[in-house]
Amino acid sequence: MLVHGLMWLAVGVCVALGNFLKPSRGMQIVGGMALSCALVLEIWSLLLAIRALWARERKIWPLGVLAVGLIEITIISALLLFGAYNYYADWRSHYGIVVIAPVVAIASIISIPLAMWRARRAESRSADVWTKTRRWKRGAVWFVLLMLPLLSIALPVPLFIHALRLQSHDGRLLEGSLPRFALEHTPIFVGDAVAEHYSTATAWSDMAVYCVALDSGRVSHERLLNEIHNTKFNNASAALSGLQKRYSVEALELAEKIGIQSKTLGAGGSLEMTAGILIAQFGSAEQVRRMLATGPAASAPTASMCAMTQAMAWVKRPEFCLN
Numbered sequence: 001m002l003v004h005g006l007m008w009l010a011v012g013v014c015v016a017l018g019n020f021l022k023p024s025r026g027m028q029i030v031g032g033m034a035l036s037c038a039l040v041l042e043i044w045s046l047l048l049a050i051r052a053l054w055a056r057e058r059k060i061w062p063l064g065v066l067a068v069g070l071i072e073i074t075i076i077s078a079l080l081l082f083g084a085y086n087y088y089a090d091w092r093s094h095y096g097i098v099v100i101a102p103v104v105a106i107a108s109i110i111s112i113p114l115a116m117w118r119a120r121r122a123e124s125r126s127a128d129v130w131t132k133t134r135r136w137k138r139g140a141v142w143f144v145l146l147m148l149p150l151l152s153i154a155l156p157v158p159l160f161i162h163a164l165r166l167q168s169h170d171g172r173l174l175e176g177s178l179p180r181f182a183l184e185h186t187p188i189f190v191g192d193a194v195a196e197h198y199s200t201a202t203a204w205s206d207m208a209v210y211c212v213a214l215d216s217g218r219v220s221h222e223r224l225l226n227e228i229h230n231t232k233f234n235n236a237s238a239a240l241s242g243l244q245k246r247y248s249v250e251a252l253e254l255a256e257k258i259g260i261q262s263k264t265l266g267a268g269g270s271l272e273m274t275a276g277i278l279i280a281q282f283g284s285a286e287q288v289r290r291m292l293a294t295g296p297a298a299s300a301p302t303a304s305m306c307a308m309t310q311a312m313a314w315v316k317r318p319e320f321c322l323n
Contacts, residue, residue: 045069066112070105096178099162100155107150115142160186160194160218161209167216168208183216191218207232214238217245228254228271237274244278252283259291 046069052062119139123130163179163186173180191213198210213219214227215238224246227239240258244251255275279291 063113067109070109073105074102094166094174094177094179096159096162096182099158100178103151103155103158104147107147107154110150111143111146114146115139118142156182156186156190157194160190164194164209164212164216168205168212183212183218186216186218188218188220191216192220192223195219195223211235211238214242217242221247234270236271240271240274240278244282248282252279252287255279256283256287256291 045065049062049065049069116139119135119142122138123135159178159182163173163183166179167173167183173183195210195213198206198213201207201210211234214224214235217224219242221243224239224243227235228243230236230239240251240255243254255278258272258275259279276291279287283291
């Protein structure tokens with residue numbers, strides 16, 4: 001508890017520096033040192049609590065410190081997510097730490113007492129005398145068995161939403177980061193549930209998130225086909241791009257149809273441009289040639305699409321470009 005109190009003292013120094021002193025280079029250095037001390041003291045207090053549990057000291061204080069520490073992690077992560085700071089520029093956002101930390105902390109608050117209870121129960125029913133190592137091994141096994149389902153249930157939805165928000169703002173996610181993995185591998189039923197929530201949004205930022213959900217392809221096949229005929233925002237273009245990620249052959253056939261019969265769809269130039277880009281990047285040689293051949297007699301949006309198709313064919317697939 002003393003170490004934990006010192007951690008709060010370091011946090012208080014940071015708050016005082018931010019509220020009562022003018023910003024300066026020296027203040028930033030001192031504030032960074034105070035934050036580093038707070039982090040070290042937080043980790044130290046948690047390790048001391050675990051050590052006390054290992055030594056079978058009174059459990060109420062170590063468990064209290066663990067619970068308070070995990071709750072603090074949750075609160076700090078929530079402040080980072082929703083507080084007044086540059087959410088999209090922060091490295092903790094781009095690596096998903098602000099989402100993972102509170103979910104893991106809450107799951108740990110639930111799992112640790114249950115794992116300890118199961119270990120004590122198994123020890124009381126055993127005729128043998130348990131060593132500390134055996135007791136902790138049993139507790140660790142139960143902790144893992146409890147954490148895995150809790151994280152599997154609680155983590156996918158907030159992590160996918162977090163990835164959508166970052167992608168809709170920056171247009172890119174860091175290679176190898178957890179948000180990027182979530183955007184590419186979230187289960188379809190999870191992605192479709194999130195997309196359903198954002199499908200009726202009216203705010204621009206939420207509509208952009210919905211477009212990114214469609215573009216990721218991690219939604220149902222029916223939703224993608226329905227949205228391709230939607231004239232709202234850029235839903236149709238995003239849905240066609242998402243369809244290509246999961247059903248490439250069907251998406252390319254539909255993209256060619258959109259290019260040739262664009263006037264009957266009424267989806268605007270954005271969808272046609274997307275169709276042209278997809279054909280140029282992923283279509284067969286015949287599809288590319290047919291799309292380019294529609295250019296001279298096409299309407300203005302379709303002509304734009306064909307010009308884009310030719311440009312993409314030149315950059316990505318020069319063997320299909322017509323001189």
